Amino acid sequence: MAQAALTRRVGFVCRSCQLAQLSHRTGPTRQLTTSVAASFTSRRPLSRSRLDRNERRTAATAAAPPKLTPPRAIRSARKQAQSQSQSQVVDDDGAMVVALAATEVGDPRVALTSLRQDISHITTSPTLPTNEEVYGLLDRTLQFANLVVFGQPEQPTLDEDNNNDDKSTASSSVLDDLEESASASASIPRPKKYTVISPASTLPLSFRTKAADVLCEMAYQLVRDPKVIIHEEILDLYVRIQCLLGKPQYLPEIFHLYSHKPIPKQTGTGTIEYTSTQAWHPRYDIPRTLSDAALDAAIHVKDMPLAIAIIDTTVARPNHKLMRFYRKAVPPLLAVACTPVIAYAGASWISTVQNVWDEDMAKYTALAGSVAYIGTLGTIGFVAMTTWNDHMERVVWQPGTGLWDRWIREDERLYFDRIALAWGFQEKWRRGEEQGDEWEALRETCGLRSMVLDKTDLMEGMQ
Known part of the structure; x- marks a missing residue:
């Protein structure tokens, strides 16, 4: 004990x-x-x-x-000696x-030079790197990014x-x-x-700024290298590095390569063959946590074209819609498919415990009533779920937009709503007074996607 x-x-x-x-x-x-x-x-x-x-x-x-x-x-292969x-x-x-x-930790300048040499060795080598090597380099890059931002190789947690x-x-x-x-x-x-106070916490601002640019560029060159396979863990580290260093402009292209980058394979002759990927497959969907972090970083730097590009390469992709369908629509559809069988079993049992109607008549009457009841409630629930707009603040759907489009593209509308809230006035009574080229471009982009920015009927005092 x-x-x-x-x-x-x-x-x-x-x-x-x-x-x-x-x-x-x-x-x-x-x-x-x-x-x-x-x-x-x-x-x-x-x-x-x-x-x-x-x-x-x-x-x-x-x-x-x-x-x-x-x-x-x-x-299976990653081991670190501490x-x-x-x-x-x-x-x-x-x-x-x-x-x-x-x-x-050593001299940060020497460590940065060593990291650059290791990444250059991977990108210039004719052989296919292992996932462990790529992950290890990105992990070192993330630790160096924490050193540049916080003055220590890990994020401060307690003080x-x-x-x-x-x-x-x-x-x-x-x-x-x-x-x-x-x-x-x-x-x-x-x-x-x-918390740890290391000698690296006294790094000059000029070195930190230059090191941040170098780290972002090195991580970008490593991940976009044709020989590197972008797994979800590698993408997660990459997004954390770029968002931590405030460089989200490196994210849309990598998001695109995540689903479109050809898969390399080492052959017996020493050459590398590339096979195309199925970009529409749900396994290439960008995780919601990463797309949220990328959009927040783009909003933080006030770059609206970058924010729209992040939307186009994450939640507006077909694989994201398929993943949303599989996660949120397939279970209810399976339940609906099982409804007639369950209703038939229940109707058969009810017909045996009554003595008013004929057994077959009672069974089919109970079956029809249960199916009609469940089908009616399910239809009303679907309409209520797809037309619910209490969570919408500035961006809503245009009248006439299909119920299926409203549901399957809800994440896309939500991201445009977040952009409008970040760029527009914070006071509700001033909404609709925004002007400028960026704001008009956002309004036009929403219109092209069957959305309305600041619908008059839903504005403050216009209900």
């Missing part, structure tokens, strides 16, 4: 911080720099032999780095503090000294929820700061 409790407390903050950073569809981010101190105080005096045994267990547990599972496409040194300090009360020393920082709220909540009890947390001294 003591060993289990001790094992949990050591490395407690490390695992919690990683849980706060990881998301459902994102690839793992390796911890290059970890400077976390976890301490505990014994509740009761222990014998010397037992204390020594617990110390050895503590050291063995702290030496093991956190294990992160790579994405499914590269899980070297961590540990130091043991005994305080005045006899409590053991195990501190994990930070891994040296108790800055109570006004909203970004640390989520991580603080995760740590507070994972604490055993209020009394236990009060008796355990916690370190005051969990």
Whole structure:
């Protein structure tokens, strides 16, 4: 029991911080720099032999780095060696503090040069690179992007000294929820700061700006290389890099290549053959989280043509419509297809428990009534779902647009609505007063797609 409790407390903050950073569809981010101190105080005096045994267990547990599972496409071969040194300090009360020393990142300029050489080796090599190599390079690029933006190779997650920082709220909540009890947390001294202050945090602004441009260009050249297969995990890392560095203009072309890029295959003679892809297939649909991040980045830089290009290469693609159909329409359609069978079984049972009508007459009457009831309600529900417009603010469908188009293209209309809300006036009473070439181009684009921007009947005070 003591060993289990001790094992949990050591490395407690490390695992919690990683849980706060990881998301459902994102690839793992390796911890290059970890400077976390976890301490505990014994509740009761222990014998010397037992204390020594617990110390050895503590050291063995702290030496093991956190294990992160790579994405499914590269899980079999990717292994990273992490070297961590540990130091043991005994305080005045006899409590053991195990501190994990930070891994040296090295000179950022040398690291950037090394990363550029590795990417150039992949793009100029006549052989087909493995998915693990491409993912590793993009992972290093993402860590360097975090170093350029935040001053450390991972996004900051916790800083108790800055109570006004909203970004640390989520991580603080995760740590507070994972604490055993209020009394236990009060008796355990916690370190005051969990973020890492590395020498790279003093990088000059000119180097950071130039490094951001170089990183975006290198990631772009790597992913668009004909020999590189764009998997979903690789696309996820690429989108995170470009959005983090504020360069969403590199995204539409990669979104297009994700479904149209020929698939390379190494032949026995050493050459590479390319086969065309089925661009309409639902497996090439851009995940919704990535398209949302790309659109937010385009809105942040105030580039309306880029935002429309992102819509055209994500939610307006045929594969996205097919994926929406498979995910949201197929289950209800299967339920409708099973309705006659279920209704027939129910009608057969009802006909056996009544003695008013003939058995066959009662069975078919009950079957007709149940099918009519379910079909009528299903039709009303479909019409209500496709004509519902309470969630629409500035962009609505034109009158006469088919119900199927309204439903299957709802994500496209939603993205145009987000663009209109970002570019237009925030005050509702001023909506409709916007002017300018970009605004007129947005209005015309919506009209060409069977949408209406700022319909008069739905504006403030015009209902």
